[in-house]
Amino acid sequence: xxxxxxxxxxxxxxxxxxxxxxxxxxxxxxxxxxxxxxxxxxxxxxxxxxxxxxxxxxxxxxxxxxxxxxxxxxxxxxxxxxxxxxxxxxxxxxxxxxxxxxxxxxxxxxxxxxxxxxxxxxxxxxxxxxxxxxxxxxxxxxxxxxxxxxxxxxxxxxxxxxxxxxxxxxxxxxxxxxxxxxxxxxxxxxxxxxxxxxxxxxxxxxxxxxxxxxxxxxxxxxxxxxxxxxxxxxxxxxxxxxxxxxxxxxxxxxxxxxxxxxxxxxxxxxxxxxxxxxxxxxxxxxxxxxxxxxxxxxxxxxxxxxxxxxx
Numbered sequence: 001x002x003x004x005x006x007x008x009x010x011x012x013x014x015x016x017x018x019x020x021x022x023x024x025x026x027x028x029x030x031x032x033x034x035x036x037x038x039x040x041x042x043x044x045x046x047x048x049x050x051x052x053x054x055x056x057x058x059x060x061x062x063x064x065x066x067x068x069x070x071x072x073x074x075x076x077x078x079x080x081x082x083x084x085x086x087x088x089x090x091x092x093x094x095x096x097x098x099x100x101x102x103x104x105x106x107x108x109x110x111x112x113x114x115x116x117x118x119x120x121x122x123x124x125x126x127x128x129x130x131x132x133x134x135x136x137x138x139x140x141x142x143x144x145x146x147x148x149x150x151x152x153x154x155x156x157x158x159x160x161x162x163x164x165x166x167x168x169x170x171x172x173x174x175x176x177x178x179x180x181x182x183x184x185x186x187x188x189x190x191x192x193x194x195x196x197x198x199x200x201x202x203x204x205x206x207x208x209x210x211x212x213x214x215x216x217x218x219x220x221x222x223x224x225x226x227x228x229x230x231x232x233x234x235x236x237x238x239x240x241x242x243x244x245x246x247x248x249x250x251x252x253x254x255x256x257x258x259x260x261x262x263x264x265x266x267x268x269x270x271x272x273x274x275x276x277x278x279x280x281x282x283x284x285x286x287x288x289x290x291x292x293x294x295x296x297x298x299x300x301x302x303x304x305x306x307x308x309x310x311x
Contacts, residue, residue, distance in 0.1 A: 006292035007284050008252040008300060010047040010231065011040035011273045015258025016059035016086065017119050019135040021126040023261045025271050028057035030065050034072035036273045040256070041077040043277040046297035047107070048073060049082045049258065058134050061095050063102055070103060070311040078294045080303060082107035082169060085157060090141070093153050100160050104310040106303045109197065110157050110168035112177030116204030117147035147204075154180060158189050165304040171197045171233075173205035175219065182223045193302050196220055196230040197254070200242075208238065210245055217249055229301065233258075237265045239276070244283055255280045 013027055013036050020028045027036040030052065037048040050073070052066045053059055060066075066083075073081055083105045085096050100108055120143040123136055130136050149157075161168045168190075170181050184190045198216055201208030206216070213232065220228055231252040234242030239260040243253040255276040263270045263279060270276050284291055292300060 004289065005250075005300070006290045006296055007247060008047060008231070008292045008297045009045045009277060009280060009284070010049055010082070010252065010254040010256070011037065011045035011277050012049040012233070012254055012256030012258035013037050013040065013273055014051050014053060015256075016051050016084070017122070018257065018261060019122070019126065019130065019138065020057040020132060021130040021135055022122065023257070023269050025269060026057075026257055026261065027273070028053055029055050030069050034069045036257075037069075037073045037079070038076045039272060039274040040277045041079040041294070043274040044281040044291050045079065045277050046292050046294045047080040047082055049084065049109070049254070049256065051084045051258065056132050056134065058132070058138070059091075061091065061099055063099075066099060066103065067311055070105075074306065074309070074311060078306065080106050080294050080297055080301075080306070081309070082109065084109050086111055086171070090145070093148065093156075097157055097160060100157075100164055100166055102310065104164040104308070105166055106298070106306065106309060107167045107169055107301070108161060110154070110161065110170050111147070111149045112170055112172045113154070113174070113180045114149045115147050115173050115177075115202075117173070118142045118203040121203075151180070151183075154184065155189055158184055162191050165308060167192055167195060167301060167303055169195050169197050171199050172216070172220075173199045173202055175206060175216065178216070178220055178223050185224060194224050194228045195301060196224075196228060198230060198232040198246075200232065201235045208235070208242060213242070213245060214249070217251075234260070236260050237262045237267055240279060240283060241265075243280060244287075247284060247287070247289065253280055253284070
């Protein structure tokens, strides 16, 4: 009997889309981000995906804040720590990528291409007066802007990660971005195993439904090889449904308050990332899969090891 592969659970702790006014439970400062990451690992996450926020909840790439978060997680868990290079809307490419050279993490996100990335409708969910002044303009400007990731940006990002021994986690928001990744594989820029993070449902990207996801998985294997590994970001209230669909297609799973603030389709707010991890773990185990430990995840994803980072 063929041995079934274990499932890697990633917890995306806070992101750079949701704002503090959307949920009182969103980890919105460095201490909260670190503690929720630690608790998510205890609940079963092998990987934690980290964005940094300042004390007022605004996204930041400040090295001091990042180092505090990363070192606290590392000192209290054995988790794989993945860092964003998406940063937040409005940050320069140089600012977004600077954290890789500084911290040399085991993994980091690598966006698949330029796109419209709009979440202005979140303003409708903030109430009459948001908690912080930065929140309203932060979300509304996405209606008038785009998320820049040119071919030059992508090449710089991939080569930087290669040099730092950091595995790119390619975030794919649309079909054409698979072709972007294929281009860099064909031209020898990509030298590490390919890990895809499908991101459906963004206003500006491909839709979130089973047919679209099956198409993307099929095309990814045809374009990038059958050995490609993959996962999905399942935004909003359908997080657990779409993560389970990905699980059944041989992928890994991701939950967390970066992706959705809820615990169910009815819209009950999650009180922590750990709560979401526990629910996803129960689904995985009810379906007779096993979850991977952090060290098993490192082996599956061909990572360099937690002792090789710079934090």
